[in-house]
Amino acid sequence: MTASSPILRVVCSYSVPLTVLVALRMFWQGHDLPGGGFIAGVLLAAAGAMALLAYGMSWAVARPWWKLSVVGLAISLANGIVPLSRGKAFMDNTFLDIAGLHLPTAVFFDLGVMLIVTGTLMTIFVELGQEHD
Amino acid sequence: MIDPSLQVLLASSLPFLAALVVFASGRMSGAASGWTVLGAAIGSTILLCSLVGDAASVPASFRADWMPSLGVEFHLRADPFALYFALLVVTIGGLVTLYSLSYLRDEPASHLRRYYASLATFMGAMVGIALADDLILLFVFWEMTSLSSFLLIGYRFENAEARSGAVRALLVTSLGGLVMSVGFLLLAKIAGTFSISTIAANPRIVEQVLASPLSSAALICILCGAFTKSAQFPFHFWLPKAMVAPTPISAYLHAATMVKAGIFLLARMDPVFGQSPLWAPILVTVGGISLLLGAWQTLREHDLKAILARGTGASLGALVMMYGLGAADQDALQILSHALYKGSLFLVVGIVEHHTHTRDLRQLGGLRREMPLTFAVFVVAALSMAGIPPLLGFVAKEGLFVALLETDVLSPGGRAVLLAVAVASGALLAAAAWRMTAGIFLGSRPDALSAQPHGHSTVQRDWILLAPPALLSAAALTLGVLAAMPSIVQMFADGSSRPDAALHLSSIPHPGAALAFSLTALTLAGLLVATRDRLSAFADRLPVLPPAERTWDALVTGLMDLGSAYSSRWENGSLRWYLGATLAALPLLIVHVLDSVGLSYRRIEISLEDLSWQGLACCTMLGVATIAAVRARTRLAAVITTTIVGFLVAMIFMIYRSPDILLTQILIETVSTIFLLLVLVHLPPFRLPDLSPIARLVNGTVATAVGACATILLLLSMTPGLRELDNIATRPGGLLARSLLDGGGSNAVNVIIVDLRALDTTGEITVLVVVGLCIYSLLRTRRTA
DSSP: OOOOOHHHHHHHHHHHHHHHHHHHHHHHHHSSSSSOOOHHHHHHHHHHHHHHHHHOHHHTTOOHHHHHHHHHHHHHHHHHHHHHHHOTTTOOOOOOHHEEEEEEEEEHHHHHHHHHHHHHHHHHHHHHTTTTO | OOOHHHHHHHHHHHHHHHHHHHHHHOOOOHHHHHHHHHHOOOOOOOOHHHHHHHTTOEEEEEEEEEEEETTTTEEEOOHHHHHHHHHHHHHHHHHHHHHHHHHHTTSSSHHHHHHHHHHHHHHHHHHHHHBBBBBHHEEEEEHHHHHHHHHHTTTSSTTTHHHHHHHHHHHHHHHHHHHHHHHHHHHHHHHSSOOOHHHHHOHHHHHHHHHHHHHHHHHHHHHHHHHTTTOOTSTTTTTHHHHGGHHHHIIIIIIHHHHHHHHHHHHHHHHHHHHHTHHHHHHHHHHHHHHHHHHHHHHOOOOOHHHHHHHHHHHHHHHHHHHHHTTGGHHHHHHHHHHHHHHHHHHHHHHHHHHHSBBBBTTTTOOOTTTTHHHHHHHHHHHHHHTTSSSSSHHHHHHHHHHHHSSSSSSSHHHHHHHHHHHHHHHHHHHHHHHHHHHSSSSSSOTTSSOOOOOOOOGGGHHHHHHHHHHHHHHHHHHHHHHTSSHHHHHHHHHHSSSSOOOOOSSSSOOOHHHHHHHHHHHHHHHHTTTHHHHHHHHHHSSSSSSHHHHHHHHHHHHHHHHHHHHHHOOOOHHHHHHHHHHHHHHHHHHHHHTTTTTOOGGGGOOOOTHHHHHHHHHHHHHHHHHHHHHHOOOHHHHHHHHHHHHHHHHHHHHHHHHHHHHHHHHHHHHHHHHHHHHHTOOOOOOOOOHHHHHHHHHHHHHHHHHHHHHHHHHHHTTTTTTTTTTTSSSSHHHHHHHHHOOOSSOOOHHHHIIIHHHOOOOOOOHHHHHHHHHHHHHHHHHHH
16 A cells, blocks of 8 residues: 555544544443444444554554454354353343443443454455555 | 163264264374274174164163154164164174275275275164164164265265266265155154154054055155165166275175165065055066166176176165065065175175276186185175075075065066066076176186286285175075074064064975076076177167166256256346346335235325425435436446435434434445445446446336335334334334343443344344455455465
């Protein structure tokens, strides 16, 4: 990929971290407000795409993005399987109280969704982007 | 001693375990894997032998639930006939494995592992067929033998002939198996149970089966399975082609066991359908035709294995006929007799081929001095094939004649025809036996015949190669001599599928009609041998491909052509075509669904009171952008206009305050625009297709219809009065209500996605991951290639 403009790089040095933060916030609030794993995942991928445009492909090529989606799938499935070990139904979600947080276990499923969306989109970006070379 | 039910399970699973060990080991030597399989065969033999004692009174059985809701059980039951057949399978399996250890010793270890693993799987599946009491279980084992025999026939897969022979055998036998499974299902439906022993032991159920109108359909389907497996007319043609298999495999699968699975099935069905009006006519006709056809075709072949294969088809025909004649009490005798001599003949042919590198009768001759022991073994087996006393083959042939003379299912004319068929085939088979013996061992040794086998001249003294056929021949001789002894008769009677009938056997020729027919057959055989040159010249002039085979080939080719015609027309890889077809189907589907729930566009109520000026402006711009997208002349313009459309839609979401969808829409639009830009440079030059006016009209109609349907659906969903319809989201206790109560979240969309409907989402994310991996691997391999 050709070198991008300095302006883009400067803008991205702010916008990429910001987008990541927004994505995490979106993920967190997804239970009650607009957001959730899917949107957070797409946002993260958008941040990734911005970084690709600004800084070139080299930082992303070496990373196995597809593993991210596989890990995500594993998390989501594990979230479904864990209740089985307690004699409950597959995907039977409940609430966890950790450190004062009232956390629905579905959040892990959502985390998996986010990783899968990010991983798959980044895989496609990186692979298609390399076609340029 | 271990529990009998476990013993049954263990006996049938030992071969599978051996296959698993051999296959999974990955680095076991060829010989070690052979010994492993041999060990499993011996273990199974011992286990099965120890079950024989109680088999008649209390058959050992192993049962476990399999599909309880359907009444399907994993039920193995070791009744005497099952044990008899299973023992035949494992003992001959052991001998064949032993033989293979020497026969295939020069092959690479990886090939041998594959060979022995398939062989052991086959053995386990055959034991399973013998022991299975559940129809579905029997079917599963049945198909396993088809699959493993495919692997074994195609062992030398570098050879095109081996591949085509294997495919043909697989297609014929598995097609028959499928038809048979339909028959099984029908039978189980009528009888109300999948258990064979329950059906057979219950006269009331048998009556019920025979009285049912589906009975003949079930019978014919099941017979299809039996006839394909046992290479009966008109499915006889696959067997000679399967002779490309290594010789021990031919001996094991295509003489001793697998082709007998069809016979075994007939024995199992005999108590059920034996009284059906179709049973005797079909079996007698098909068996008779196969008998005569196979025996006749031995004349035409010059390849030793092909002669043996044709002869096997004939002998199996005789067995089929025997069930038709109601002589199931002889089956133990008949099955064993054929397995012994045919197995032995095959194995000796293997030795001869090893020694001389040819199986062609025209090139062989005069080997009796070089291989006296092999010669002796072969002669004994050939005598049994010819049905000469005191060998077991004679006893079996007498039995068949007696059955023909004593049966009450035949009209006098039919009996005469069948007797003629039996005599003629007996003569032809005896002539074939003579022809093989004379062709290989007698006469003078052709000079062209190579002197040295594969580098080791010790084949003749190789006891591992010679012992298995010698044992088989010895058994044929001993059992034949002792056939009159009460204990031997008892063994054959107990082992048969109808153990309570009285069986009379004798190896000593005693005057009677049966003997007269035997003698006639042998005299005719002598005549055939005397005129064999003229006769085989005549046989050679007959068409080479029998019509059944040609029909089958045409059928398979036709099916392939149909498949490729279908895929080149309908699955041609054109995205335009796929998208067009999908979109054209969509309006029809929507109209159908709306119609079936009683909705129509007439119920839409549109009020323009709430229309804001922002909304109107957005819609206007949307219209303009859409027209621009349709009329775009470059790809970049198309991408940009499409993106504009997307963002305008997002704007509408904003105006009507739907932050969730707004967010999603904006992100998706952004990401897909990035995609489009990434792939833009790789796409071929943008060419607006030159469409005929008709094509334009069709495209326009489809597009308009899809748009109209989508609009109607949308408007219907917004129409007040229709939202009260039963709806899984909005009804009381529906998803919307539950998302707050059960999911504890107020973002209903997300709670539904990740919690209430997480199972659906799991499917979707799995697809997503798979798509990502596919794209990754496709693009990666394309770049590295």
